[in-house]
Structures are given as structure tokens and as C-alpha cells.
């Protein structure tokens with residue numbers, strides 16, 4: 001085993017606020033970052049530019065882009081011919097699972113992270129899941145994370161041979177969006193590099209009205225900060 005083993009961590013990097021902040025926290029904790037992003041046929045492919053910039057900004061040891069096409073499954077406003085909802089009220093956003101939910105997406109992402117962790121002898125996977133301000137997606141909740149971690153240790157050679165326990169670290173799970181932004185700013189994260197909008201304009205401005213934009217804008221407002229990303233007027 002190499003000397004650095006055990007300090008390497010896999011980080012799921014979408015290009016958004018949460019994953020950038022989780023990555024900054026991992027770095028602060030002394031981990032070497034191995035970032036993983038996905039081109040899965042998402043409407044907001046713009047986020048991958050941000051993932052690349054964030055990985056470089058945080059000095060990631062590696063950054064992989066995995067391609068597959070979830071439009072072959074569809075069933076989400078992000079991967080199918082379904083309109084992204086705009087201008088929903090905070091109460092509406094907080095209720096139920098919206099049409100921007102992508103079927104089983106985080107399980108697919110985490111499975112790739114698990115494969116990479118096993119491949120590079122890492123035992124830590126960082127995942128910026130947040131169950132407070134995250135549109136009620138079921139695959140961002142604590143019970144789900146715990147179950148995935150348990151599965152990971154049953155599913156891999158590394159886990160079964162018992163050499164080490166794989167851990168899914170979710171440092172943002174119980175934070176509000178504002179708390180996440182404050183934490184990231186303390187750690188020097190440049191949120192101008194990040195991207196959240198599900199439905200950007202052709203000239204790369206955020207729409208300001210989708211759930212993701214609204215949660216982001218509310219987070220910045222509550223954190224007493226200005227969002228550096230451009231919005232369409």
C-alpha cells in the first residue's frame with residue numbers, strides 16, 4: 001500500500017454550491033481530492049464547466065468525467081422533454097418530490113464513487129448531500145446515506161475482506177443553504193465558479209426562477225452575501 005493511501009478521498013463534484021463546499025471541507029480535513037463528475041445528458045450541462053473549475057481551484061489530485069446518458073431512462077425535467085418548473089413558492093418547493101428529481105441518480109453517482117474508491121484504495125467518499133434545502137429528493141436523506149454505506153461495505157472486495165471500512169461523508173447533511181455558503185466562504189470557496197441553475201439561458205445566465213436558483217438565491221440572502229453568478233433579468 002502506498003503511503004498516501006487512506007488520505008485519498010473521492011468527491012462527487014457536480015459544480016454546484018454543495019459539492020464545492022463539501023470538497024473544500026474535505027481538503028481542510030487533509031484529504032487529497034479525487035473528483036468525479038458526470039455527463040449524464042443533463043439539461044444544465046453548463047455545470048460541468050463549473051465542476052472543472054472548482055476541481056482546479058481546490059487543487060484536486062484528479063478529476064474524472066464519466067459519460068452515460070440518462071435520457072435513455074428519462075422521467076425527469078433534467079433529462080426528458082418536461083419543462084423545468086419556474087417561480088414556485090417556497091412552500092411548494094418544500095413539499096413533495098419535484099419533477100427535477102432524476103430517477104435513482106445519486107445511487108448511480110455514488111456507485112461510480114464507490115468503484116473509484118475501491119480502485120484507488122480510498123475509504124472516504126465525500127458527498128454534498130443536504131436534506132434541509134434540497135427539494136426533498138429522497139436520495140439526499142440520512143437513512144439513504146447510511147443504507148448506501150452499509151451496502152458499499154457488502155458490495156466491494158475492499159469491504160468484504162474487512163481491511164477497511166468505506167465511509168460516505170456528508171458534512172452538509174444538516175446544514176441550511178445559508179450555513180453551507182457561510183462555511184464555504186470561511187474556507188475561501190469562490191462561488192463565482194459554481195453553477196446551480198437547471199435551465200440556463202443560451203448565453204450562460206442563470207434563470208433565477210427554477211427551484212435550484214431560488215434555493216441558491218435565498219441561501220445567499222440569508223448568509224448576507226451576494227451571489228456572484230450572473231442572472232437573466
Ligand SMILES: [Zn+2]
Pocket residue numbers: 196197198199200206207208209210211212213214
Ligand atoms: Zn435556474
